[in-house]
Amino acid sequence: MISNLNALKNKDSIRVAIIGLGAVTRNIHLPAYSILAKKIKVVGGCDTDVEARKTAREKFGITEVFDNPLKMIESTVPDIVSVCTPPFLHVEQTLMALENGCHVFCEKPLAESLPRAVQIVKAAEEFGRQVVVNNQFPYMNIHLGAKRMIGSPEFGRLLFLQAWQTFHPTHDTEAGWRGELQQRLCFEFGIHVFELARYFFEAEPVLISAQMPQPQPDKFSDTLNLITLEFADGRAASIILNRLSKGPERYLDMRLDGELASVHTSIGGSVGIKAGIHTREKRPFLGIDFVKGGSAVLQKGNKSKIIAKDGINPFASSTAHHFGNFIKAIQEGETPPATAQDNLKTLALVFAAYESAKSRCAVKMDEYLGNIQ
Ligand SMILES: NC(=O)c1ccc[n+]([C@@H]2O[C@H](COP(=O)([O-])OP(=O)(O)OC[C@H]3O[C@@H](n4cnc5c(N)ncnc54)[C@H](O)[C@@H]3O)[C@@H](O)[C@H]2O)c1
Structure with a gap:
């Protein structure tokens, strides 16, 4: 399940799976990923809402659509999981993706409290994976x-x-x-x-x-x-x-x-x-x-x-730029900009x-x- 660095380096396209197929996915992530179409492939999507799954399949061409994030990860084996659900789900879904060997691109705000965000930072270290937050402005x-x-x-x-x-x-x-x-x-x-x-x-x-x-x-x-x-x-x-x-x-x-x-x-x-x-x-x-x-x-x-x-x-083009930096960094084994660790300082200002x-x-x-x- 866990993809190693060399495998990522030599990959023609990075496999991305998305949890949450609502507005931010339709209006920002999918347009951003289509800008990066030569480098990434959307291999799956997941949403608990039947209409969101139908739209993703019929309008956005995501063929592998699931109602459960773990099933999606096990079945599509993504390199990166994008977490695009409401904020109260970010921590549990990010931790689950990390535990299953994936890097994570998580929507803002990373967590509902600083101690919960710190849990993500520690898990990323433990599993040797990167978590980047989409504060793309x-x-x-x-x-x-x-x-x-x-x-x-x-x-x-x-x-x-x-x-x-x-x-x-x-x-x-x-x-x-x-x-x-x-x-x-x-x-x-x-x-x-x-x-x-x-x-x-x-x-x-x-x-x-x-x-x-x-x-x-x-x-x-x-x-x-x-x-x-x-x-x-x-x-x-x-x-x-x-x-x-x-x-x-x-x-x-x-x-x-x-x-x-x-x-x-x-x-x-x-x-x-x-x-x-x-x-x-x-x-x-x-x-x-x-x-x-x-x-x-x-x-x-x-x-x-x-x-x-x-x-x-500009929300999609900046997300494409940010996501492009992320995949370049993980392919080269470097730390990408705007990791969860860095984002703690932004989130701390909010609280x-x-x-x-x-x-x-x-x-x-x-x-x-x-x-x-
Ligand atoms: N970076 C940006 O510019 C930007 C812009 C808009 C929204 N956002 C962020 O994106 C996130 C989502 O916002 P949105 O506007 O897309 O919300 P939304 O309500 O339109 O979409 C959320 C989706 O998650 C699904 N969902 C809920 N529980 C789920 C679960 N357990 N498993 C799988 N799917 C589940 C919902 O059915 C819904 O389709 C928020 O954190 C928001 O702050 C960021």
């Missing part, structure tokens, strides 16, 4: 483009990062397991922003302070996250996740302020015509922006230039944010992490 072109600017002569050092989301929850977005999460917004979405903050600053925040006010007491979960991250050298990030606003939706916007310029990244397609007058220079301007999946814009005062764009599905909001005190991350190791 750093691999969107716009975030790669922004990262390239950091430290460049045009941008200088990154000093401050501001991130914001305005999103309208609907019956559909809150259906099923999501609507049952009391820790919802920061746990399920904020985790992407924390991963990006760690990626851009290349440092770990030393202090986190969060408020999660609830102006609508009938709401079950967090709908407003006001979060500050501070780094040891005085740099900082400010994050506002807003699911109350009825204004235009912005999936995720970020402004990175450097010593010499700023970069504004924005996920989400738009076509915009801008016209107006730059007041200081008393100069009119007209511009047309067309971006499909997102853009990164370098800004210096009123001057701006697009430095990167994403296509229509520390909830603790800070509850206690109304800032949380020191070294003490917080010290308590769980």
Whole structure:
């Protein structure tokens, strides 16, 4: 059952089997795997829901479909198992895949608590397998483009990062397991922003302070996250996740302020015509922006230039990039980026944010992490 490194190295295609055939599999994983079709083969899928299995078979051409993950692994012998189920199943299914000799590509959030995530890290070590978490946002072109600017002569050092989301929850977005999460917004979405903050600053925040006010007491979960991250050298990030606003939706916007310029990244397609007058220079301007999946814009005062764009599905293309790094690393016997071990630091920020909001005190991350190791 356990495939050894040489066998993987010489394989034309890596065998991937998927647990959970819901939205993330249909909209992100399968499109990502088709980008990587020369390197991987989807050998099986598994879901407890009969409709999800039918769709996977009839619409997505997964012929080997199961209702039980262990049966799937025993029958299809995958090299990698992708865990695409709701978060409360990630630990047990990841452990099961590791115990059966597979590497794991697990959806975020890795676990519902830090001690449970540590169990995964220990099992990966014990079984000599890799677990990578799909916090894929750093691999969107716009975030790669922004990262390239950091430290460049045009941008200088990154000093401050501001991130914001305005999103309208609907019956559909809150259906099923999501609507049952009391820790919802920061746990399920904020985790992407924390991963990006760690990626851009290349440092770990030393202090986190969060408020999660609830102006609508009938709401079950967090709908407003006001979060500050501070780094040891005085740099900082400010994050506002807003699911109350009825204004235009912005999936995720970020402004990175450097010593010499700023970069504004924005996920989400738009076509915009801008016209107006730059007041200081008393100069009119007209511009047309067309971006499909997102853009990164370098800004210096009123001057701006697009430095990167994403296509229509940046979630899938970034997952393909991330998964491509994963298979390259396991074929070469190296440690891939964004392992479960690394992801503990991102996940810790999520739980520390909830603790800070509850206690109304800032949380020191070294003490917080010290308590769980
Ligand atoms: N990385 C990203 O950009 C991204 C985007 C969306 C969702 N996600 C994550 O992906 C995960 C799944 O989200 P989703 O939107 O696909 O949810 P979903 O509810 O659409 O799909 C989950 C699927 O798992 C199946 N399932 C439930 N219990 C199972 C079991 N015991 N064995 C096998 N299958 C089972 C369900 O029937 C369902 O089809 C979550 O952790 C979510 O946070 C990540």
